[in-house]
Amino acid sequence: MSDHWEVVVCGGGTAGLSVAARLCDLDRPPRVAIIEPSEKHYYQPLWTLVGGGVFPREESERDEKDFIPDGADWIRRRVAAFEPDENAVVLDDGRRITYDHLVVALGIRIDWDAIDGLKDVLGKPGTGVCSNYSYETVASTWDAIRSFRGGRAIFTEPITGVKCGGAPQKIMYLAEDAFRKNGVRDKAEVVFCNGKGTLFGCAHYEPTLLDICDRRGIERRYLTNLVAVRGDAKEAVFRHVESGEETVLSYEMLHVTPPMGPPEVIANSPLSDANGWVDVDKHTLRHTRYKNVFALGDCSNLPTSKTGAAIRKQAPVLVEQLLGDREGQEPESSYDGYTSCPLVTGYGRLVLAEFDYDKKPKESFPFDQNRERYSMYALKAYALPRLYWHGMLRGRF
Numbered sequence: 001m002s003d004h005w006e007v008v009v010c011g012g013g014t015a016g017l018s019v020a021a022r023l024c025d026l027d028r029p030p031r032v033a034i035i036e037p038s039e040k041h042y043y044q045p046l047w048t049l050v051g052g053g054v055f056p057r058e059e060s061e062r063d064e065k066d067f068i069p070d071g072a073d074w075i076r077r078r079v080a081a082f083e084p085d086e087n088a089v090v091l092d093d094g095r096r097i098t099y100d101h102l103v104v105a106l107g108i109r110i111d112w113d114a115i116d117g118l119k120d121v122l123g124k125p126g127t128g129v130c131s132n133y134s135y136e137t138v139a140s141t142w143d144a145i146r147s148f149r150g151g152r153a154i155f156t157e158p159i160t161g162v163k164c165g166g167a168p169q170k171i172m173y174l175a176e177d178a179f180r181k182n183g184v185r186d187k188a189e190v191v192f193c194n195g196k197g198t199l200f201g202c203a204h205y206e207p208t209l210l211d212i213c214d215r216r217g218i219e220r221r222y223l224t225n226l227v228a229v230r231g232d233a234k235e236a237v238f239r240h241v242e243s244g245e246e247t248v249l250s251y252e253m254l255h256v257t258p259p260m261g262p263p264e265v266i267a268n269s270p271l272s273d274a275n276g277w278v279d280v281d282k283h284t285l286r287h288t289r290y291k292n293v294f295a296l297g298d299c300s301n302l303p304t305s306k307t308g309a310a311i312r313k314q315a316p317v318l319v320e321q322l323l324g325d326r327e328g329q330e331p332e333s334s335y336d337g338y339t340s341c342p343l344v345t346g347y348g349r350l351v352l353a354e355f356d357y358d359k360k361p362k363e364s365f366p367f368d369q370n371r372e373r374y375s376m377y378a379l380k381a382y383a384l385p386r387l388y389w390h391g392m393l394r395g396r397f
Contacts, residue, residue, distance in 0.1 A: 004098045005033040007322070008089060009072075010079050011105035012036025014308050014392070015297030017067050018315040019103050021395030023322075024069040030326070032072040033097065035079055035089065038064055042135055043388055045308055048167060048344055049381060051132040051141030051255075052174035059385075061135065067393045079106065082269040084290040101292045101322055104271065104278050106263045108163060108298035108306060110134070114259040121231035128253045129229060132171055133163075144253045145175045150187030151252030153179070156226045158259040159195030159241055163298060165305045166200060166341040166353065168192075168257040169209070175255070176216055177346040190218045191249070193238055195225035201305065204361050205343070205353045208370050212345055226256065266299055277301035282357065283334040285318045292325065294318050302337070304357060308388070309340035316397055338362055342380040350377035 007023060007030045009016045020034050046060040068074045075097070081090040082104075089097045110133055112119055121127040123137035128148075130140040153175060157168035172192055179185040192199075192213070199213070199220060200206045213220060221238075224247070228237035236254055238247045261267075267276030271287065278295035279288045282302050287293035296314040298306040317335045324331035337357025344350050349372040356362045363369045369376070391397070 003096060005073070006030035006100045006326075007032045007103065008097055008099035008101075009034045009103045009105060010089060011107060011297075011299075012038065012041070012064055012068070012074075013105060013107050013297070014388075015105035015107075015311045015315065016103065017041075017069070017393045018311060018395065018397075019105065019296070019319055020072050021067075021069040021393060022315060022319045023395075024071040025395045026323075029071055030100075032069075033075055034068060034072050035075045035077060035091070035097070036064065037076055037078045040064055041067055043385055044163065045342075045380070045388075046385060047132045047135075047138045048170045048174070050138045051130070051145075051171050052178070052344075052347070053142040053146065054347070054381065057135060057138050062389065069395065079265050081265065082271050084270055084287075084293055087292065099292075101294070101325065102290075103318065103322070104266065104293065104295040104299060105297050106266060106299045108161075108260045109263045111259045111261060115226055115256065116228035116237075117231060118229045118256060118258070121229060122256070127231055128234065128251060129231065129256065130254070131256045131258065132167070133258055141171060141255060144255070145178050146182070148175075148179060148182075148184060148188070148253050150184050152189045152191060152250060153253040153255075154191045154193055154236055154249060154251045155255045155257075156236075157192070157194045157196065157257050159225050160259045160261060161306060162257055162260050164307045164341055166343045168194075169199070170344040171255055172218065173212070173216075173345045174347065175253070176218060181347075190216075191221065192218060193221045193224040193226060193236075193249075195223065195241055197222050200343075200353070202353055202355045202359045202361075204355065204359070205351060205370055208351055209343065209345075212372070229254065229256075262299060271295075273301050275301065282337065284321050285314060285335060286321055286325075294322055302335075304337040305339040305341060307339050307341060308392075309354075310338060312392055312397055313338040336362075342376065342384070344377065344380065345372050348374050348377050350374075350380055352376040352379070
């Protein structure tokens with residue numbers, strides 16, 4: 001087999017498969033390769049509801065091979081290095097792949113090791129320490145919630161960017177609701193420790209979320225970043241982002257959103273910006289220096305929330321821009337920063353936040369989405385997973 005493809009897609013997650021499927025569905029598709037080592041594919045937005053006991057984790061898992069589009073070649077290796085000056089990608093087995101166009105969609109790196117002591121207790125029975133941020137640990141969240149009998153329940157959000165900016169607080173609302181249903185809410189202290197300075201990144205929706213917290217007695221501590229877990233003592237160590245002062249809080253339950261950052265293979269490559277993300281134009285998704293390179297999704301430096309909904313809008317723009325470049329044209333398509341965060345606020349309740357680069361609402365439905373609704377909860381729980389598996393990953397948006 002030749003080691004040259006017209007389009008090489010690095011990453012077989014949401015972003016990579018969406019782009020590849022759209023390219024392969026053309027009447028005259030380019031020769032496409034997808035570089036992805038994983039045998040399984042996960043619909044990660046469902047993990048909030050898995051952690052809340054609504055679905056088993058198996059509902060989120062499928063075989064990767066079932067979503068490799070017809071006509072694409074699947075290279076089951078990891079990317080070891082990018083050589084954009086040579087139009088090449090080096091694989092972890094030393095093989096060198098060349099391309100006409102490159103799409104980088106390697107997602108985000110989760111840094112469990114950044115929190116001292118976390119891995120010693122995370123997901124282990126009886127520790128109360130859990131996280132929705134991996135398939136291996138997500139079931140432990142529901143175990144911690146349903147076995148909670150009182151005390152302090154802490155939910156964290158790091159100073160770094162994360163997958164879906166609202167996810168760290170979604171599981172908190174579900175847990176608080178479960179505590180009420182289980183008759184232990186009056187024995188519980190629910191605390192949200194956020195490394196950032198606000199509850200939510202879009203000011204239009206934040207007052208609604210603050211009101212929910214106030215009504216339900218949820219304490220917020222801002223600029224408070226988790227740095228260590230003392231599992232034996234059931235203590236969490238936080239450091240104030242500005243003063244550096246450390247605070248130790250005891251807990252009975254601790255849900256951790258780990259720090260996240262760019263994949264090292266990108267950060268150490270010529271493709272990265274000063275912070276390690278792929279450096280692209282925020283409207284065309286084309287690399288700022290290498291004109292035959294594009295990126296989307298979590299690994300890019302697009303200044304918007306890292307969500308699957310954002311990818312749904314990014315992928316068609318990227319494909320149109322890439323095809324235009326192949327034909328020597330400049331398409332008018334432009335990405336406006338659209339993203340969406342379905343903010344689960346309890347069982348059967350959800351605020352659907354949608355906004356653009358300017359943090360202005362960009363809502364899809366003809367009613368006020370800045371309130372809790374069952375219909376939006378049903379959309380997230382039942383409609384969006386089907387649209388994901390049967391639409392988005394098939395190149396249909």
